[in-house]
Amino acid sequence: MAKRVILSVGTKRGLFLLESTKQRKKWKVSGPHLKGWSIPYAIIDTRGTPKLHASATHYSFGSTAYTADIAGKKFTAAIKPPEYPDLNRKAAKFVKEYGLPNPKQIWIITPGHESQKKTLFAGTSPAGLFRTDDNGKNWEPVEAMNKHRTRKDWNPGAGGQALHSLQVDLDDPSRMYVAISAAGAFRTEDGGAKWKPINTAVADYVGARKESTVGTCVHKLLIHPSTPGLLYQQNHVGVYRSEDYGTTWIRIDKGLPYDFGFGLAVHPTDPTACYVLPLEPQEYSFRATDGALNVYRSTAKGWKKLSRGLPQKNAHVSVLRQAMDSDLMDPCGIYFGTAGGTVFASSDDGTTWSPAAEYLPPIYSVTAAVVE
Amino acid sequence: MTTAPAVELRLPAVLKMAVGTDRIQVRGKTIPEALRSAFDQIPQLEKHLLLENGDLRPHVLCVVNGDALLREDVAGHTLNDGDELLIHQAISGG
Numbered sequence: 001m002a003k004r005v006i007l008s009v010g011t012k013r014g015l016f017l018l019e020s021t022k023q024r025k026k027w028k029v030s031g032p033h034l035k036g037w038s039i040p041y042a043i044i045d046t047r048g049t050p051k052l053h054a055s056a057t058h059y060s061f062g063s064t065a066y067t068a069d070i071a072g073k074k075f076t077a078a079i080k081p082p083e084y085p086d087l088n089r090k091a092a093k094f095v096k097e098y099g100l101p102n103p104k105q106i107w108i109i110t111p112g113h114e115s116q117k118k119t120l121f122a123g124t125s126p127a128g129l130f131r132t133d134d135n136g137k138n139w140e141p142v143e144a145m146n147k148h149r150t151r152k153d154w155n156p157g158a159g160g161q162a163l164h165s166l167q168v169d170l171d172d173p174s175r176m177y178v179a180i181s182a183a184g185a186f187r188t189e190d191g192g193a194k195w196k197p198i199n200t201a202v203a204d205y206v207g208a209r210k211e212s213t214v215g216t217c218v219h220k221l222l223i224h225p226s227t228p229g230l231l232y233q234q235n236h237v238g239v240y241r242s243e244d245y246g247t248t249w250i251r252i253d254k255g256l257p258y259d260f261g262f263g264l265a266v267h268p269t270d271p272t273a274c275y276v277l278p279l280e281p282q283e284y285s286f287r288a289t290d291g292a293l294n295v296y297r298s299t300a301k302g303w304k305k306l307s308r309g310l311p312q313k314n315a316h317v318s319v320l321r322q323a324m325d326s327d328l329m330d331p332c333g334i335y336f337g338t339a340g341g342t343v344f345a346s347s348d349d350g351t352t353w354s355p356a357a358e359y360l361p362p363i364y365s366v367t368a369a370v371v372e
Numbered sequence: 373m374t375t376a377p378a379v380e381l382r383l384p385a386v387l388k389m390a391v392g393t394d395r396i397q398v399r400g401k402t403i404p405e406a407l408r409s410a411f412d413q414i415p416q417l418e419k420h421l422l423l424e425n426g427d428l429r430p431h432v433l434c435v436v437n438g439d440a441l442l443r444e445d446v447a448g449h450t451l452n453d454g455d456e457l458l459i460h461q462a463i464s465g466g
Contacts, residue, residue: 034389036385060462061386062419062420075389083419
Protein backbone atom coordinates (compact mmCIF):
# COMPACT_ATOMS: atom_id res chain seq x y z
CA MET A 1 0.00 0.00 0.00
CA ALA A 2 1.25 3.48 -0.83
CA LYS A 3 2.56 5.67 1.92
CA ARG A 4 0.25 8.35 3.21
CA VAL A 5 0.59 11.03 5.85
CA ILE A 6 -2.01 11.56 8.57
CA LEU A 7 -2.08 14.61 10.82
CA SER A 8 -3.84 14.13 14.15
CA VAL A 9 -5.19 17.54 15.13
CA GLY A 10 -6.42 17.96 18.69
CA THR A 11 -8.71 20.94 19.20
CA LYS A 12 -10.86 22.60 21.81
CA ARG A 13 -13.83 20.87 20.20
CA GLY A 14 -12.90 17.41 19.11
CA LEU A 15 -10.28 15.58 17.08
CA PHE A 16 -9.71 16.07 13.36
CA LEU A 17 -7.71 13.81 11.06
CA LEU A 18 -6.07 15.26 7.94
CA GLU A 19 -4.91 12.72 5.39
CA SER A 20 -2.80 13.15 2.26
CA THR A 21 -0.74 11.15 -0.18
CA LYS A 22 3.05 11.20 0.07
CA GLN A 23 3.02 14.33 -2.13
CA ARG A 24 1.18 16.12 0.70
CA LYS A 25 -0.45 18.71 -1.57
CA LYS A 26 -4.14 18.12 -0.86
CA TRP A 27 -5.58 17.17 2.50
CA LYS A 28 -8.79 15.34 3.25
CA VAL A 29 -10.29 16.36 6.57
CA SER A 30 -12.42 14.09 8.77
CA GLY A 31 -14.00 14.97 12.11
CA PRO A 32 -14.83 16.14 14.60
CA HIS A 33 -14.17 12.80 16.22
CA LEU A 34 -14.85 12.46 19.97
CA LYS A 35 -17.44 15.22 19.63
CA GLY A 36 -18.00 17.00 22.91
CA TRP A 37 -14.51 16.36 24.24
CA SER A 38 -11.55 18.71 24.09
CA ILE A 39 -8.46 16.97 22.76
CA PRO A 40 -5.23 18.32 24.23
CA TYR A 41 -3.13 15.76 22.37
CA ALA A 42 -3.44 12.98 19.83
CA ILE A 43 -0.85 10.83 18.11
CA ILE A 44 -0.69 7.81 15.83
CA ASP A 45 1.57 5.03 17.08
CA THR A 46 3.11 3.60 13.91
CA ARG A 47 4.70 0.55 15.56
CA GLY A 48 2.99 -2.58 14.27
CA THR A 49 -0.63 -2.01 13.26
CA PRO A 50 -0.99 1.78 13.55
CA LYS A 51 -3.19 2.96 16.40
CA LEU A 52 -4.54 6.36 17.31
CA HIS A 53 -4.16 7.58 20.90
CA ALA A 54 -5.90 10.70 22.16
CA SER A 55 -6.19 12.48 25.46
CA ALA A 56 -9.58 14.00 26.16
CA THR A 57 -10.97 16.45 28.67
CA HIS A 58 -14.51 17.58 29.35
CA TYR A 59 -15.64 20.65 31.25
CA SER A 60 -18.09 18.67 33.36
CA PHE A 61 -16.82 15.11 33.28
CA GLY A 62 -13.05 15.24 33.70
CA SER A 63 -10.54 13.49 31.48
CA THR A 64 -9.54 10.16 30.00
CA ALA A 65 -7.41 8.62 27.25
CA TYR A 66 -8.81 6.98 24.12
CA THR A 67 -7.41 4.54 21.58
CA ALA A 68 -8.82 4.00 18.09
CA ASP A 69 -8.13 2.74 14.62
CA ILE A 70 -6.40 5.37 12.48
CA ALA A 71 -9.59 6.15 10.59
CA GLY A 72 -11.13 7.25 13.87
CA LYS A 73 -14.13 4.92 13.49
CA LYS A 74 -14.11 3.23 16.88
CA PHE A 75 -12.76 4.83 20.04
CA THR A 76 -12.25 2.93 23.30
CA ALA A 77 -11.52 4.72 26.57
CA ALA A 78 -8.88 3.47 28.96
CA ILE A 79 -10.11 1.12 31.69
CA LYS A 80 -7.70 2.77 34.10
CA PRO A 81 -6.71 6.19 32.75
CA PRO A 82 -3.74 8.08 34.16
CA GLU A 83 -4.69 9.33 37.61
CA TYR A 84 -3.10 12.53 38.69
CA PRO A 85 -0.78 12.91 41.60
CA ASP A 86 -2.01 15.34 44.20
CA LEU A 87 -1.17 18.94 43.64
CA ASN A 88 2.00 19.60 45.52
CA ARG A 89 1.77 22.18 48.25
CA LYS A 90 3.56 24.91 46.35
CA ALA A 91 1.46 24.47 43.23
CA ALA A 92 -1.76 24.51 45.25
CA LYS A 93 -0.68 27.72 46.94
CA PHE A 94 0.10 29.31 43.58
CA VAL A 95 -3.27 28.35 42.18
CA LYS A 96 -5.04 29.69 45.26
CA GLU A 97 -3.18 32.99 45.23
CA TYR A 98 -3.35 33.70 41.52
CA GLY A 99 -6.68 32.11 40.72
CA LEU A 100 -5.30 29.97 37.92
CA PRO A 101 -7.34 26.97 36.90
CA ASN A 102 -6.10 23.50 37.67
CA PRO A 103 -6.29 21.93 34.21
CA LYS A 104 -6.21 18.25 34.99
CA GLN A 105 -5.40 16.77 31.65
CA ILE A 106 -3.10 14.48 29.75
CA TRP A 107 -0.66 16.71 27.90
CA ILE A 108 1.19 14.13 25.87
CA ILE A 109 1.13 10.45 24.91
CA THR A 110 4.33 8.98 23.48
CA PRO A 111 4.89 5.48 22.10
CA GLY A 112 7.65 3.58 23.87
CA HIS A 113 10.71 2.05 22.28
CA GLU A 114 10.35 0.01 19.08
CA SER A 115 11.23 -3.11 21.08
CA GLN A 116 8.31 -2.54 23.53
CA LYS A 117 5.36 -2.34 21.19
CA LYS A 118 2.59 -2.31 23.80
CA THR A 119 4.28 0.32 25.97
CA LEU A 120 3.39 3.99 25.87
CA PHE A 121 4.02 6.88 28.24
CA ALA A 122 1.82 9.82 29.18
CA GLY A 123 2.52 13.18 30.80
CA THR A 124 -0.14 15.01 32.79
CA SER A 125 -0.94 18.12 34.76
CA PRO A 126 -0.40 18.43 37.65
CA ALA A 127 2.94 17.12 36.41
CA GLY A 128 2.95 13.35 36.36
CA LEU A 129 4.44 10.54 34.29
CA PHE A 130 2.43 7.39 33.54
CA ARG A 131 3.11 4.15 31.71
CA THR A 132 0.95 1.56 30.02
CA ASP A 133 2.15 -1.86 28.90
CA ASP A 134 -1.13 -2.94 27.30
CA ASN A 135 -1.56 -0.35 24.54
CA GLY A 136 -3.36 2.21 26.66
CA LYS A 137 -5.95 0.13 28.51
CA ASN A 138 -4.38 0.50 31.97
CA TRP A 139 -1.99 3.26 33.04
CA GLU A 140 0.30 3.17 36.08
CA PRO A 141 2.24 6.05 37.65
CA VAL A 142 6.02 6.19 37.30
CA GLU A 143 6.61 6.97 40.96
CA ALA A 144 10.32 7.79 40.71
CA MET A 145 9.40 10.76 38.51
CA ASN A 146 6.20 11.74 40.26
CA LYS A 147 7.78 11.70 43.73
CA HIS A 148 11.09 13.19 42.63
CA ARG A 149 13.09 14.82 45.43
CA THR A 150 12.88 18.20 43.63
CA ARG A 151 9.10 18.19 43.28
CA LYS A 152 8.59 20.78 46.00
CA ASP A 153 10.45 23.23 43.77
CA TRP A 154 8.35 22.64 40.64
CA ASN A 155 6.29 25.70 39.80
CA PRO A 156 3.18 25.72 37.67
CA GLY A 157 3.39 27.77 34.48
CA ALA A 158 0.49 29.82 33.15
CA GLY A 159 -0.93 26.69 31.57
CA GLY A 160 -0.60 24.71 34.78
CA GLN A 161 2.14 22.49 36.11
CA ALA A 162 2.51 20.12 33.20
CA LEU A 163 4.71 17.27 32.08
CA HIS A 164 4.40 18.11 28.39
CA SER A 165 7.46 16.64 26.67
CA LEU A 166 8.31 12.97 26.69
CA GLN A 167 10.95 11.38 24.49
CA VAL A 168 12.22 7.81 24.35
CA ASP A 169 15.75 7.28 23.07
CA LEU A 170 15.78 5.58 19.70
CA ASP A 171 18.67 3.23 20.51
CA ASP A 172 18.34 2.57 24.22
CA PRO A 173 14.85 1.88 25.66
CA SER A 174 16.12 2.58 29.17
CA ARG A 175 17.01 6.20 28.30
CA MET A 176 14.16 8.68 28.33
CA TYR A 177 13.67 12.41 28.68
CA VAL A 178 10.80 14.41 30.13
CA ALA A 179 10.26 18.15 30.41
CA ILE A 180 8.02 19.92 32.90
CA SER A 181 6.79 23.50 33.10
CA ALA A 182 8.27 25.00 35.09
CA ALA A 183 10.73 22.52 36.52
CA GLY A 184 12.93 21.80 33.53
CA ALA A 185 14.18 18.68 31.80
CA PHE A 186 14.99 15.30 33.34
CA ARG A 187 16.69 12.17 32.00
CA THR A 188 16.63 8.56 33.09
CA GLU A 189 19.23 6.00 32.04
CA ASP A 190 17.65 3.02 33.77
CA GLY A 191 14.13 2.80 32.42
CA GLY A 192 12.63 5.25 34.90
CA ALA A 193 13.99 4.17 38.29
CA LYS A 194 16.12 7.28 38.70
CA TRP A 195 15.71 10.70 37.09
CA LYS A 196 18.37 13.39 36.87
CA PRO A 197 17.65 17.09 36.19
CA ILE A 198 19.47 18.15 33.01
CA ASN A 199 19.27 21.94 32.96
CA THR A 200 22.91 22.99 33.09
CA ALA A 201 23.49 26.26 31.21
CA VAL A 202 19.76 26.77 30.63
CA ALA A 203 18.70 30.31 31.53
CA ASP A 204 15.91 31.59 33.70
CA TYR A 205 15.18 35.25 34.43
CA VAL A 206 18.35 35.65 36.45
CA GLY A 207 20.66 34.07 33.91
CA ALA A 208 22.08 30.70 32.94
CA ARG A 209 22.47 28.05 35.58
CA LYS A 210 25.91 26.67 36.27
CA GLU A 211 24.54 23.53 37.79
CA SER A 212 21.73 21.23 36.72
CA THR A 213 19.04 22.35 39.15
CA VAL A 214 15.30 22.62 38.56
CA GLY A 215 13.22 25.73 37.99
CA THR A 216 13.84 26.45 34.32
CA CYS A 217 10.81 26.86 32.06
CA VAL A 218 11.22 24.47 29.17
CA HIS A 219 8.34 24.81 26.71
CA LYS A 220 9.11 21.83 24.43
CA LEU A 221 11.90 19.26 24.22
CA LEU A 222 12.63 16.92 21.32
CA ILE A 223 15.32 14.39 20.50
CA HIS A 224 16.67 14.26 16.99
CA PRO A 225 15.31 11.15 15.28
CA SER A 226 18.56 10.08 13.60
CA THR A 227 21.42 11.58 15.62
CA PRO A 228 22.18 9.88 18.95
CA GLY A 229 22.51 12.29 21.86
CA LEU A 230 21.20 15.35 19.97
CA LEU A 231 18.35 17.26 21.61
CA TYR A 232 16.64 20.59 21.07
CA GLN A 233 14.50 22.63 23.42
CA GLN A 234 12.39 25.75 23.04
CA ASN A 235 12.46 27.40 26.41
CA HIS A 236 10.60 30.36 27.88
CA VAL A 237 14.03 32.00 27.72
CA GLY A 238 15.85 30.91 24.58
CA VAL A 239 16.30 28.01 22.19
CA TYR A 240 18.87 25.36 23.09
CA ARG A 241 20.74 22.44 21.56
CA SER A 242 22.48 19.62 23.37
CA GLU A 243 24.92 17.22 21.79
CA ASP A 244 25.54 15.10 24.89
CA TYR A 245 22.12 13.64 25.78
CA GLY A 246 21.09 16.82 27.58
CA THR A 247 23.99 16.93 30.00
CA THR A 248 24.91 20.41 28.77
CA TRP A 249 23.00 22.88 26.61
CA ILE A 250 24.15 25.45 24.06
CA ARG A 251 21.99 28.50 23.55
CA ILE A 252 21.31 28.99 19.82
CA ASP A 253 18.61 31.68 19.54
CA LYS A 254 20.92 34.51 18.43
CA GLY A 255 19.45 35.81 15.17
CA LEU A 256 15.83 35.04 16.01
CA PRO A 257 13.46 37.99 16.39
CA TYR A 258 12.35 36.64 19.78
CA ASP A 259 13.76 33.96 22.03
CA PHE A 260 10.25 33.10 23.27
CA GLY A 261 7.96 30.54 21.68
CA PHE A 262 6.26 27.20 22.19
CA GLY A 263 6.34 25.19 18.97
CA LEU A 264 9.37 23.13 17.99
CA ALA A 265 10.05 20.51 15.31
CA VAL A 266 13.14 18.73 14.06
CA HIS A 267 14.27 17.67 10.61
CA PRO A 268 14.45 13.87 10.38
CA THR A 269 17.87 13.70 8.70
CA ASP A 270 19.56 17.11 8.96
CA PRO A 271 20.93 17.36 12.51
CA THR A 272 21.52 21.12 12.22
CA ALA A 273 17.85 21.83 11.49
CA CYS A 274 15.25 22.55 14.09
CA TYR A 275 12.15 24.62 13.41
CA VAL A 276 10.72 27.23 15.79
CA LEU A 277 7.93 29.78 15.64
CA PRO A 278 8.98 32.82 17.68
CA LEU A 279 6.28 34.73 19.52
CA GLU A 280 6.40 38.21 21.02
CA PRO A 281 8.07 37.85 24.34
CA GLN A 282 7.29 37.90 27.99
CA GLU A 283 7.70 41.67 28.29
CA TYR A 284 4.10 42.19 27.19
CA SER A 285 2.84 38.64 27.76
CA PHE A 286 1.56 38.93 24.20
CA ARG A 287 2.50 35.39 23.17
CA ALA A 288 1.51 35.79 19.52
CA THR A 289 3.31 36.67 16.33
CA ASP A 290 4.04 40.37 15.84
CA GLY A 291 2.06 40.81 12.63
CA ALA A 292 4.03 38.45 10.39
CA LEU A 293 3.74 34.68 10.77
CA ASN A 294 7.15 33.14 10.20
CA VAL A 295 8.80 29.82 10.91
CA TYR A 296 12.56 29.79 11.42
CA ARG A 297 14.91 26.95 10.58
CA SER A 298 18.33 26.61 12.20
CA THR A 299 21.26 25.96 9.89
CA ALA A 300 25.00 25.63 10.38
CA LYS A 301 25.23 29.34 9.48
CA GLY A 302 22.39 30.62 11.63
CA TRP A 303 18.62 31.01 11.34
CA LYS A 304 16.73 31.07 8.07
CA LYS A 305 13.32 32.76 7.93
CA LEU A 306 10.65 30.67 6.19
CA SER A 307 7.77 32.91 5.16
CA ARG A 308 6.68 31.84 1.67
CA GLY A 309 2.94 31.21 1.81
CA LEU A 310 2.52 32.49 5.37
CA PRO A 311 0.60 35.72 6.17
CA GLN A 312 2.90 38.71 6.57
CA LYS A 313 0.45 41.47 7.54
CA ASN A 314 -1.85 41.78 10.54
CA ALA A 315 -1.10 38.20 11.55
CA HIS A 316 -1.13 37.96 15.33
CA VAL A 317 -1.15 34.24 15.74
CA SER A 318 -0.65 31.93 18.70
CA VAL A 319 0.79 28.45 18.24
CA LEU A 320 0.82 26.18 21.29
CA ARG A 321 3.64 23.84 22.28
CA GLN A 322 2.05 20.62 21.04
CA ALA A 323 0.83 22.18 17.80
CA MET A 324 3.97 21.78 15.67
CA ASP A 325 5.51 18.62 14.23
CA SER A 326 7.48 17.15 11.33
CA ASP A 327 7.09 13.92 9.41
CA LEU A 328 9.79 11.47 8.40
CA MET A 329 9.45 11.94 4.63
CA ASP A 330 12.07 13.22 2.21
CA PRO A 331 11.66 16.12 1.65
CA CYS A 332 10.42 16.65 5.16
CA GLY A 333 6.91 17.83 5.97
CA ILE A 334 6.54 20.49 8.68
CA TYR A 335 3.15 21.29 10.19
CA PHE A 336 1.68 23.66 12.73
CA GLY A 337 -1.79 24.57 13.95
CA THR A 338 -2.94 27.95 15.21
CA ALA A 339 -5.22 29.01 18.01
CA GLY A 340 -7.41 30.43 15.21
CA GLY A 341 -8.00 26.98 13.74
CA THR A 342 -5.70 26.86 10.71
CA VAL A 343 -3.31 24.00 10.03
CA PHE A 344 -0.36 25.15 7.90
CA ALA A 345 1.63 22.49 6.04
CA SER A 346 4.91 22.45 4.16
CA SER A 347 6.01 19.44 2.12
CA ASP A 348 9.43 20.84 1.14
CA ASP A 349 11.44 21.15 4.35
CA GLY A 350 9.58 24.31 5.33
CA THR A 351 10.39 26.34 2.21
CA THR A 352 6.78 26.92 1.15
CA TRP A 353 3.56 26.78 3.15
CA SER A 354 -0.14 26.49 2.53
CA PRO A 355 -3.20 25.85 4.68
CA ALA A 356 -4.09 22.17 5.01
CA ALA A 357 -7.28 23.00 6.91
CA GLU A 358 -8.98 26.23 7.98
CA TYR A 359 -11.75 27.29 10.34
CA LEU A 360 -11.22 24.43 12.76
CA PRO A 361 -11.75 25.05 16.48
CA PRO A 362 -8.73 26.40 18.43
CA ILE A 363 -5.91 23.93 17.84
CA TYR A 364 -4.12 22.36 20.80
CA SER A 365 -1.94 19.77 19.05
CA VAL A 366 -0.71 18.62 15.66
CA THR A 367 1.24 15.39 15.20
CA ALA A 368 2.27 13.77 11.91
CA ALA A 369 2.47 10.07 11.09
CA VAL A 370 3.53 8.23 7.95
CA VAL A 371 1.50 5.04 7.45
CA GLU A 372 1.00 2.53 4.65
CA MET B 373 -33.96 -7.89 54.20
CA THR B 374 -35.40 -5.46 51.65
CA THR B 375 -33.85 -5.11 48.24
CA ALA B 376 -32.81 -1.59 47.23
CA PRO B 377 -34.98 -0.07 44.48
CA ALA B 378 -34.08 -0.92 40.89
CA VAL B 379 -33.23 2.26 38.98
CA GLU B 380 -32.14 2.92 35.41
CA LEU B 381 -29.13 5.21 35.23
CA ARG B 382 -28.84 7.07 31.93
CA LEU B 383 -25.69 8.83 30.77
CA PRO B 384 -25.08 11.61 28.21
CA ALA B 385 -23.47 10.90 24.85
CA VAL B 386 -19.99 12.08 25.85
CA LEU B 387 -19.91 9.61 28.71
CA LYS B 388 -21.23 6.82 26.51
CA MET B 389 -18.04 7.31 24.47
CA ALA B 390 -15.96 6.92 27.61
CA VAL B 391 -17.69 3.95 29.28
CA GLY B 392 -19.32 2.18 26.35
CA THR B 393 -22.97 2.43 27.38
CA ASP B 394 -25.58 5.05 28.19
CA ARG B 395 -27.93 2.84 30.25
CA ILE B 396 -26.97 0.98 33.42
CA GLN B 397 -29.33 -0.96 35.66
CA VAL B 398 -28.46 -0.03 39.23
CA ARG B 399 -29.88 -0.42 42.73
CA GLY B 400 -29.99 2.17 45.49
CA LYS B 401 -32.27 3.89 47.96
CA THR B 402 -30.40 7.13 47.35
CA ILE B 403 -28.48 8.68 44.49
CA PRO B 404 -25.08 8.07 46.14
CA GLU B 405 -26.05 4.39 46.57
CA ALA B 406 -27.23 4.16 42.97
CA LEU B 407 -24.02 5.76 41.71
CA ARG B 408 -21.95 3.38 43.83
CA SER B 409 -23.86 0.49 42.26
CA ALA B 410 -22.94 1.88 38.84
CA PHE B 411 -19.27 2.32 39.79
CA ASP B 412 -19.17 -1.31 40.94
CA GLN B 413 -20.17 -2.31 37.42
CA ILE B 414 -18.10 0.29 35.54
CA PRO B 415 -15.22 1.52 37.71
CA GLN B 416 -13.97 4.07 35.16
CA LEU B 417 -17.27 5.97 35.44
CA GLU B 418 -16.45 7.16 38.96
CA LYS B 419 -13.76 9.68 38.00
CA HIS B 420 -16.08 11.27 35.45
CA LEU B 421 -18.81 11.95 38.02
CA LEU B 422 -16.96 12.44 41.31
CA LEU B 423 -14.07 14.58 42.45
CA GLU B 424 -11.15 13.01 44.29
CA ASN B 425 -12.79 13.93 47.63
CA GLY B 426 -15.96 12.02 46.74
CA ASP B 427 -18.11 15.06 45.99
CA LEU B 428 -20.21 15.18 42.84
CA ARG B 429 -18.36 17.15 40.15
CA PRO B 430 -19.52 20.79 40.14
CA HIS B 431 -21.22 20.71 36.75
CA VAL B 432 -22.95 17.34 36.99
CA LEU B 433 -26.72 17.59 37.11
CA CYS B 434 -28.93 14.78 38.45
CA VAL B 435 -32.42 14.46 36.94
CA VAL B 436 -34.90 11.97 38.43
CA ASN B 437 -37.94 11.09 36.32
CA GLY B 438 -37.53 14.35 34.43
CA ASP B 439 -37.11 16.62 37.45
CA ALA B 440 -33.73 18.31 37.85
CA LEU B 441 -32.55 18.23 41.45
CA LEU B 442 -30.89 21.13 43.18
CA ARG B 443 -27.35 20.21 44.14
CA GLU B 444 -28.14 20.36 47.87
CA ASP B 445 -31.04 17.94 47.40
CA VAL B 446 -29.09 15.21 45.59
CA ALA B 447 -27.72 13.34 48.60
CA GLY B 448 -31.05 13.18 50.44
CA HIS B 449 -33.34 12.34 47.54
CA THR B 450 -35.08 8.97 47.92
CA LEU B 451 -35.25 6.68 44.90
CA ASN B 452 -38.09 4.28 44.16
CA ASP B 453 -38.41 1.13 42.08
CA GLY B 454 -38.53 1.98 38.39
CA ASP B 455 -37.08 5.49 38.71
CA GLU B 456 -34.92 6.88 35.94
CA LEU B 457 -31.82 8.76 37.07
CA LEU B 458 -30.42 10.87 34.24
CA ILE B 459 -26.95 12.38 34.48
CA HIS B 460 -26.66 15.60 32.56
CA GLN B 461 -24.19 18.43 32.15
CA ALA B 462 -25.40 21.33 34.25
CA ILE B 463 -25.96 24.52 32.29
CA SER B 464 -23.52 27.00 33.75
CA GLY B 465 -22.57 30.34 32.30
CA GLY B 466 -23.36 31.58 28.86
